[in-house]
Amino acid sequence: MTGTRGIHHIGVAVHDVAAAVERYALLVGATVDHEAVVDEQGVHAVALRAGDGPLIELLAPTGDDTPVGRFLAKRGEGMHHVAYEVDDLRAHLERLRAEGVELIDAEPRNGLFGMQVAFIHPEAAFGCLVELVQPKEHA
Amino acid sequence: MTGTRGIHHIGVAVHDVAAAVERYALLVGATVDHEAVVDEQGVHAVALRAGDGPLIELLAPTGDDTPVGRFLAKRGEGMHHVAYEVDDLRAHLERLRAEGVELIDAEPRNGLFGMQVAFIHPEAAFGCLVELVQPKEHA
Incomplete structure (x- = not known):
């Protein structure tokens, strides 16, 4: 088993980032850590x-x-994905592929915030869009 | 601001728990911590x-x-809720209610695994069903 470190982040699709930032501050005391367009x-x-x-x-x-625009048009606002951190994304993907898991990304690709990422098909994870991430510092 | 401790757990609705346990072990190395019917x-x-x-x-x-049976019939398998831990659930709910946040549970109630819990309406959280939890050890 390649090393896994649990949930790295959850992704939420919204129309209005500023409104969502304000609401999450109120609901759960969340603060902006970093952002990018x-x-x-x-x-x-x-x-x-x-x-x-x-x-x-x-x-x-x-x-x-x-991608997020089409998601919103189809599903509306809400949970988009759950990301889990792994130590060696390439090896992890190879193992999943050998087990017959349906992958969206067979190879690591560049994701947000400098991470290497790959998505697993929701059909392979009981309706959840699962992202595997390897942050830059472990690359 | 009452104290908040970030994401406590994510909830995933599935038809077959045993199959999901096996799949999450493969996908992200997850292991069973505790369970209850x-x-x-x-x-x-x-x-x-x-x-x-x-x-x-x-x-x-x-x-x-x-509740989960009706969720599955309507939405299918997938993300059900995101739970955030708070230090004082009753005070937190009072603050949210004073701010006009639409709550499903205006008062803490008994949740799974001995936790006090309350749900916030998805309309108040950009389509996410948000649960606030106060684990037993902080009650």
């Missing part, structure tokens, strides 16, 4: 810190024809 | 540990006419 991924992402636990990643689309 | 809530819950982070709470219904 990534045009090539069509997303405005804000990572919120809440206690010592995983981050809350708010995702708003930069346009309708983007 | 709670007839009055109509749920078979298994809490999985993954790394040092929040638990993954798998929720399967004990019958169709239960």
Whole structure:
């Protein structure tokens, strides 16, 4: 088993990042940790810190024809994905592929905030979109 | 601001707990931490540990006419809720109510695994069902 470190963040799709930041501050005392607009991924992402636990990643689309824009059109606002940190993403993906797990990304790719990431198909995880991440400092 | 401690667990609705336990072991190295069948809530819950982070709470219904059974009929398997730990649930709920936040539970009630819990309406949290929990040891 390659090493896994549990939940790294949860991703929440929203229309209005500023409103969501304000609401999560009220609901659970979350504060902005870092944020980025990534045009090539069509997303405005804000990572919120809440206690010592995983981050809350708010995702708003930069346009309708983007992954998050299409998600919002189809599903509306809400939970988008759950990300788990692994020590060696490439080895972890190879192991899952050998076990027949349906992967969206067979290889690590560049994700938000300098992470290497890969998504697993929701059909392989009981309806949850699962992201595996390897933060930069472990790459 | 009453104290908040970040994400306590995520809740995932599934039909078959045993299959989900096996799959999460493969995907993210999760192991069973504790479990319970709670007839009055109509749920078979298994809490999985993954790394040092929040638990993954798998929720399967004990019958169709239960909260999780109705969720599965309407939405299918997938993310059910995100739970955040607070130090003083009653005070936290009072503050949210004073701010006009739409609550499902205006008062703490008995949840799974001996926790005091209350749910916030998804409309108040951008489509996410948010649970606030106060574990027994802080009650």
